[in-house]
Amino acid sequence: MRRVRLALILVAVGLFVGGIRSMDSMPIKASESSQVQTAGSKVAVQEPLEMEVVLQRVYIDGHVGEERKKETIWAMEDFWARYEGWELVDQQVGHITFRKEVDDLSPFVKEAGYFGLNEGNELILFDGTSDETQVIHSFFQIDVGKLESFQSQELQEGIKIKSKDQYLSLLKKYEYFSITPTP
Incomplete structure (x- = not known):
């Protein structure tokens, strides 16, 4: 029995x-x-399916964070439900990659991001944790002649990024001083 x-x-x-x-x-x-x-x-x-899952998070500052993990999949229906809202980027035998847009600053930029100017007067986002400037992202060239002296000095020293709102506000503010190429 x-x-x-x-x-x-x-x-x-x-x-x-x-x-x-x-x-x-x-x-x-x-x-x-x-x-x-x-x-x-x-x-x-x-038997369950073993899969390497890669999760890519694309932040508003352009930084892409990546997380890798192994998963044991007993039911594909549950697996797909777990990643609802993620975009399927790549699928191969034993490997799958998903991507998601994140409406926030990356943890890296929150920790080490600064706005400043490079030698060509381009507004840049840079890693402010080292003595050597490492550019994370370049935006547009600024007409430094239009800046107030304190604004120019702030950018030369670097403006620490503290929040998403501050990041977006500074981009908008300095876009006003951008040099638009003439066609």
Whole structure:
């Protein structure tokens, strides 16, 4: 009696997993299935799918953060639901990449980002944690002759980025002083 119950449970699990697996678009590898014999019939039971998942977060400052993890997938329906709202960028056997736009500054820019000017008077976002300026992003050239002296000095020293609102406000403010190329 105990063997019959175990066999029925295995059949039910096999049908459940097999039913969900058949709904996905990923092929089943030969190593992912095994046979369970019950009362004269064979039922295929699939093993879970191992997948490397890469999550890319694209922040408003242009920085792209990447997180990698291994996942064991028992049901593709649950897997796709977990990443609802993410854009599928790449899918290969054993590997999948998702991307999401994040309406915020990257943790890196929150920690080390400064606005300033380079030698060509372009407004730049740079890493202010080292003595050597490393440009994160260049925006547009500024007519420094139009700036107030304190504004010019602030940009020469570097303006620490503290929030998304400040970042957007400074971009808008200095865009007013940008040199627009004549066609």
